[in-house]
Amino acid sequence: MIAEIIFTGTELLLGQILNTNAQFLQQELSALGVDLYYQVTVGDNLGRCTSAIKQASGRADLVIIGGGLGPTEDDISREALAEALGVELVEHPDALAVVRRFFDLRGIPVSQNNLKQALVPRGGKVLDNPIGTAPGIILEKEGKIYILVPGPPSEFIKMVRERVIPYLREKLGGSTGVIKSRVLKFCGIGEALLDERLSDLLKSNNPTLAPTAKFFEVNLRITAKARDDAEADEMIVAMEEKVRDRLGSFIFGVDDETLPGVVNRLLRETGKTIATMEDFTGGRLASSLSSADGADKTFIIGLVIKDLYRLHEKVNLGWAGELPGGISERAEHLAAALRKRYNCDIGVSVTAERDSSSDIPATNYKFYYAADFNGNKMSKEVLLWGEGENLAQRAAVYALVLLWRYLKHGIPF
Template sequence: MNAEIIAVGSELLLGQIANTNAQFISARLAESGINVYYHNVVGDNEERLLQTISTAEKRSDLIIITGGLGPTKDDLTKETAARHLSCSLSYDMESLKAIEQYFLQTGTEMTENNKKQALVLEDSTVFFNFHGMAPGMLKSAEGTTYLLLPSPPREMKPMLVNQVLPYINDQKTENNSIHSRVMRFFGIGEADLESRIEDILSEQTNPTIAPLAEDGEVTLRITAGSSDLKEAESLVNHMVTVIEDRVGQYCYGYDQNNLLQKISLLLEQKGLSIASAESLTGGLFSSEIASIPGASHYLSGGITVYSNKAKQAVLGVPEDLLEQYGAFSCECAESMAQQVRIKFDSHIGISFTGVAGPGDYNGIPEGTVWIGVSVKEGIVSSFKVTLKGDRNFKRIRAVKHGMYALIQLIEKNAGPLVKQDS
């Protein structure tokens, strides 16, 4: 089954938002073994949308259209799809009732245009919208399946995952199983990684190997297809072992477990608590950790100290240390990590200090970052990394280096990172 995605909305063509819906839908379809060969974006324009649907119909079995289901005048998707399919629109009574109820409950007047959201394609399968007003719908005609989804991600994502995909998977008659694994690397560049497995990459057929570099991490997605799922899994697992033999020392995790997921899981499993002292990163480390549900089990907290004054007064870094070595030093990073661990009475303290830029600072090049780690047994350590890219890329990379160091520390319970308290 070959799919393509059409996103409708002038806001996408004006660059006001990115098409993250296409990303989410593609990832879910890939997991279900459905190939996506094209993404398209068109504006709120009936003729151009009609033309795009016609082109898609000639090359794809499943056409997913997001957006344009709302109440306003420029929402034209259902009308255009009906025109393409030569069918009519009718009210979905369950959706209409829910819309009317919403306005009753909130005590606001229901404007007439809101009713339009309950219109659906004649004879389509309707997906009730549990997080908004406009329902989704699926209709097959002449060998092509059309799926219309609302564009707000909060509405589209649960509808796709909980309602649409189970429905589509029930309908599938093919016996084609796909299995896929993602290997995650840190500390090695994409070109370097690829050149080390060049022979494997050039011979790939089944499984296929797709490299991707993003924000300083590199991933390899290994995908195999077979009529038997067990066979597909075995093909993937064998390839993972072959690649691990070559570059396993840089592979820190698999599948959805990126650096953040992995360190969160490790802290939870080992019953370790952590506190952060952040200068350069400004709270990004603790905020990232806090973004995972259940973070309160291991995140004690953190202190963001942006000035030397605050490093002394709030964090308790000794004045003479700051005078002798400055805030951009191993000594300061180690003191920050130790102080924050003690203040929060946590197992681990981590710190980030350095020059985010733009511009160098007192002769220290932009992008120089010191990361300190302190653990309860009185061991403290630090390391320096030099990062490139814009201000926020450097902040993100710094946080990732910190997470990677913590993973190594916890998994190996030692490693080059940890030295005696200085």
């Protein structure tokens, strides 16, 4: 079965509301083995919503419409469905009962506007909504299935779980399957090189592989469609083994694992503690390490300062001693002084200066990363680009990459 989802609401297009319903419904459909090829968001406009439904009906067996079932003039999903299918809206006794129950239980009169929610495209089946005034609707016409679900997340999730999914499972009968995914997370390798190393595997139809790049990280999603969970897991494991054979040394985590969480786990496993000193990054490295699981056993302290060398005397860093002249030597010196001052196993310092050789010096910085691992000093110079918070975040993530590479594979800074 091929599905398409349409979400209505101008507030979604304006970015005023985060569409959490989308992710939930995607996961539920995948678990049923339903293929989702398109997801559309359309504003509160009758003509555009009608057009979206017509378009969806031409390329999907199942069309689910979320939102637009309220009592106001801009709630137009039921009207759009009726117009798209050429059927009339009629008052449905079951829908009227849902609307009246909500008000009767609260001892307040039914608003005239709310009576609009009792209208259903002729031939439609009403889905109960025990926590709201908007009934859901299922309509089967010419071999297609159309489902309308109210937009508020609490109502949407409850109706999908308790009404929509059981209905779809019954319709699918023995043809139901599952779609499962696993995400492998890489660092230290770019998307282009990953694509090159896995070019033949990326052509696989089932399971499929899909890479996505982010800050110094590439995610590779493996998705399998199978008869049941066991078969899907077996397919994913087999593909994952092929990927790990080629690029396993770059994989730091799976699914919900994060780089700060993995670094903290490696620190715990080796019994190491860490302290950080940051210039320019605004404490983002310390924040990510200190908030990860298990940080109470690994993270000692994070010092954050702006323009460390200019303010050295003002902030009383006398314990660091006299700073060397070269910036990379200074970074190593501070990492070592930090480790000794706070009696930990690892001291890490991050600092930066503008790259004067660049044509756009305001957006290019040389970052200096240094670490002292129980007396083993190392440092690295890296040119990064960007502005403001974006650049600071990139710099902090790169520090995590360096830490992971050393803790996991012994690769020095």
